[in-house]
Amino acid sequence: METIKFWRDNREARSNVVQSVVKHSPDGFEWGYSGSGPADLAYNILYALTTERIANELYQTFKREVISGIPYWGCELEVSKVLLWVGSKIEELNSNDLMREYSKVIEAYKSNGLTEELVREVKLYKIPRKQTVEIH
Numbered sequence: 001m002e003t004i005k006f007w008r009d010n011r012e013a014r015s016n017v018v019q020s021v022v023k024h025s026p027d028g029f030e031w032g033y034s035g036s037g038p039a040d041l042a043y044n045i046l047y048a049l050t051t052e053r054i055a056n057e058l059y060q061t062f063k064r065e066v067i068s069g070i071p072y073w074g075c076e077l078e079v080s081k082v083l084l085w086v087g088s089k090i091e092e093l094n095s096n097d098l099m100r101e102y103s104k105v106i107e108a109y110k111s112n113g114l115t116e117e118l119v120r121e122v123k124l125y126k127i128p129r130k131q132t133v134e135i136h
Helices: 036-049 052-065 079-093 096-111 116-121
Strands: 003-009 012-015 074-078
Touching (some): 036 079, 052 079
Antiparallel strands (some): 003 074
């Protein structure tokens, strides 16, 4: 998956991310605010792209900074930009254990085609609050 997609089908929130874990919302994913549906969406995105530990550490921040800013009708987020956001947040936490775990995640992506240029950008890029990309 190169892009995470969010859209509405008969006003129901849909995504190409599978809800593997229900932490807060048995009713499913949502976005555009900071509730239980957005929390589960944030967690499942990070869980799918990184590790359970990283997802647990960062999903509430990801919900507030990214998921709550997605417009009602949806958008797309590049996986690479989400990974860069994760790296910047782990760096802010100054956690060597999480940084080692994140480095393993990045190495796995590199072996599957993530470019060296992207890996170099990890310390430079942050997704601005309420950014949306390629709204559909």
